[in-house]
Amino acid sequence: MAAKTLKTDLLVIGAGSGGLSVAAGAAQMGADVTLLEGHEMGGDCLNYGCVPSKALIASGKVAEGMRHAAPYGIADAMPQVDYAAAKDHVADVIATIAPIDSQERFEGLGVRVIREYGAFVSETEVMAGETRITARRIVIATGSSPFVPPIPGLAEVPYLTNETLWQLRERPEHLLIIGGGPIGMEMAQAHRRLGSRVTVIEGAKALGKDDPECAAVVLDALRGEGIEIVEGAQAASVRESEGQITVETPKGAFTGSHLLVAVGRRANTDRLNLKAAGIETTRTGVKVDASLRTSNRRVYAIGDVAGGLQFTHVAGYHAGIVIRSALFGLPAKAKTDHIPWATYTQPELAQVGLTEEQARQAHGDKLEVVRFPYTHNDRAIAERKTLGLIKLMVLKGRPVGVSIAGHQAGELINLWSLVIANGLKLSQVSGMVSPYPTIGELNKRAAGAYFTPRLFENETVKTVVRLVQRWLP
Structure with missing residues (x-):
C-alpha cells in the first residue's frame, strides 16, 4: 500500500507543553500546522509530571495540616489516609485539565493531528505511520523520559x-x-x-x-x-x-x-532517525543554537529534547521563540538568565539567575548579597510560616540572582524573573506598594534591605538631614 503524502507549513513532533504551544499559536496565526503524537496528548507534564505530582503533594499537605492544627486553636487529628483515594484525586485533576490539551481542542483550532510517532526520512520529510509529510519548517518537541541508571541488579x-x-x-x-x-x-x-x-x-x-x-x-x-x-x-x-x-x-x-x-531524565530522540535529516545531537539531547535551530536550518528543537533546562515553562518559552522565527522570519534568541524554577516541597525552594556561588565566581568583590528572613513578615507570622529567607545577589543595584526558601517561594520568584528579564533596579522593586499583609511583601522588604545600610547607617545622610532640619521653617 502506497504511503499517503501531505504538505504542511509547520510540522510539530510531540504534543507536550512546548509542542502544543507552538501548534496552537501557529495555527491561530494562519499557518497550516500538522501535529504528531504517538502517545498521550499533554505529554509528561500533564500525565506523569507537574500535574499529578502537585496533586499528590496537595493531598499530603492536607494530611500534614491535620496533624499540626493545635497552634491555630484546632485539635490535632490523625488523618485516615486512603492512598488509593489520593490517587483518584490525582486522576481527577489530570482529567479536569486534559480537555485543554486534547486532540479535539487542537483540531478545533485548525491543527491537523496525527496520532503517530514521527521519524525523519530526509531533511524536510517525516514519516508518521503510513503518512509521508513534507514541511517547510519542523519543530522537534518530543520531551524527555526518566533516566534509568545502569545499577547492577x-x-x-x-x-x-x-x-x-x-x-x-x-x-x-x-x-x-x-x-x-x-x-x-x-x-x-x-x-x-x-x-x-x-x-x-x-x-x-x-x-x-x-x-x-x-x-x-x-x-x-x-x-x-x-x-x-x-x-x-x-x-x-x-x-x-x-x-x-x-x-x-x-x-x-x-x-x-x-x-x-x-x-534525572533523558531526551527522547531514539525514534526520530535524526541522522536522515542531518541533525546533530549532544550528550543531553539535540544540538541547537541560540535561536533553537538544529544543524538542519529548517528544523528547531524545543523543551527537554533541546538538552538545556528541563522545565515545562521553559518549553513554553521556547515555543514563543520558535513562533517568532519560523512564522515571521524575525530574529529571536533564547536566554536562560531569567528562567526561574521551583521545588514544591514545604517549605518551597525557588531560584532565578545566579546562585551566590555562581555570582561570586562571575563578579567577585563587586557582588553584594542581601538576606531577608520570613520572620520579619507579618503574614508569615500570622500563618506560622516563618521558616525561610530571600537572598538577593546584587551587582551595582541590579539583582543577578535570587534564591528563596520558604512559604510560597514559587510564587515569590515570579517577580524576580520579571526584574531580571527587564534589567530592573532594586530601587524600582522597593518603590512598588504591596498590600498588607501579604507574603509578597517579602520581595519589597528584601529589596529595601539593600538600601538600609546606605540610608540609615550612613553618617553623610544623617549630617544632611540635620542640616536640612535646621533650615526648614
Missing part, C-alpha cells in the same frame, strides 16, 4: 519511575528513592505525609543544583518530618528478597518495600 527488581508511580494503588510501607533532586524530594515529602516511611539515597548532594544555604532550610525541614536523607551514597547495587528491595551504597544498605528511581 536494578533490571531484576520491580522499580517505579515518575511514569509508573501513578499506577500504584497501595501505599508503600517504606519507599526508597534513588535521587535527591526535585522529583525525589517532592515525592519523598508527599509519601511521608501520606503515611509511608521514606529513605532518600543521593549520590552527591540533595537538591544540589540549588543554593546550598536555601536548600539546607528545606532539607532540615524534611528531616524534621522523619524523612531519612542519605547524601554521598551512590547506589552500587540493588537486589530483592522476600518482597523487600535493598539498595547497597558505600554508606550502608537500605531496605524498603518499594523503590522509586528519580535520578
